[in-house]
Amino acid sequence: MFKKVAFLITLVSLISCTNSLSKQEKKDYLQKGKEIAKASFKELSNHLMSQMQMGGPAQAVPFCNVQAIPVTESLSNKYNVTIKRTSDKVRNPKNTPTKREQEVISTYKALKAKGEKLTPIVEIDAANKKHFYAPIIVNKKCLSCHGxxxxxxxxxxxxLIKTMYPKDLAVDYKIGDVRGAWSITFN
Ligand code: HEC
Structure with missing residues (x-):
């Protein structure tokens, strides 16, 4: 009897431990995720702003069309993670959210509507992959292409946008809106 109970306890604890992160792990992934999202935002905005200064949206839109995904891909390689920018209203269908990403964006939108603070999320999935999510908020600079x-x-x-992205949904945003989310998966 005792053996059986001990066995059951071990089994239950094994199962429940598989998909959880310790406090320290959560803290570490949060830190790394924040750092990577910040660096990616900086890299993309630097490129974007220099293209805007050189030739306005007529130059910056085609640049984003060709370079936005390669820029995030090269940062993904640098940090050994997968970096994705996603949204519930995508411009490029390649950025379409997964089911979980869609849930995260909906959660952020609901919190925003209640006037609550939006904070990054760290979690582990059924396949033991660690994920980091953080909100992407619209500022004034975004409106010339997403307003x-x-x-x-x-x-x-x-x-110009519609010729490159015939299915574009990423317009009609206002300052402070939730544009989407960073989704970083650790390898
Ligand atoms: C010069 C025009 C331009 C400006 C300014 C701009 N974007 Fe975009 N944005 C684009 C284009 C073009 C894409 C599609 C990129 C691609 O093909 O991957 C895009 C894609 C995105 C995506 C990926 C999801 C999707 O819809 O495909 C996010 C998130 C995003 N933009 C957020 C922002 C934010 C936040 C700002 C302001 C800080 C901003 N953008 C400013 C043109 C712009």
Whole structure:
């Protein structure tokens, strides 16, 4: 009897331990995730802003079209992770969210609507992969390409975007909106 109980306890603890992170691990992944998301944001905005200065949206949009994914891919290699920028309203269908990413974005939007603080999330999935998620918020600089057509988003830029992204959903944003999320998967 005792043996059986001991066996059961071991079994249960083994199962429950497989998919959880210790406090320290959570802290470490949070730290790493924040650092990587910050570096990626910086890298993308530096490129974007220099293209905008050189030739406005007419130059920056094609640049994003060709370079946004390669830039995140090269950072993914550098940090040995997979970096993704995703949204519930994507411009590039390659950035379409997974089921979990969609849930995370919905959670962030709900928190935002209640006026609550949005913080990064660290978790482990059924396959033991560690994930980091953080919100991407719209600021003034984003509106020339993600704002409202005929207002901050010129008709000209909008038509340029639509020729490259016929299924574009990423418009009509306001400052402070949840644009999407960083999704970083640790290898
Ligand atoms: C010069 C125009 C331009 C500006 C300014 C701009 N974006 Fe974008 N954005 C794009 C384009 C083009 C894409 C599609 C990139 C691709 O093909 O991967 C995109 C894609 C994204 C994506 C990936 C998800 C998706 O919809 O495909 C996010 C997230 C995003 N932008 C957020 C922002 C934020 C936040 C800002 C402001 C800090 C911003 N963008 C400013 C043009 C722009």
């Amino acid at each position: 409202t057509k005929g207002e901050e988003l010129s008709v000209k830029t909008d038509s």
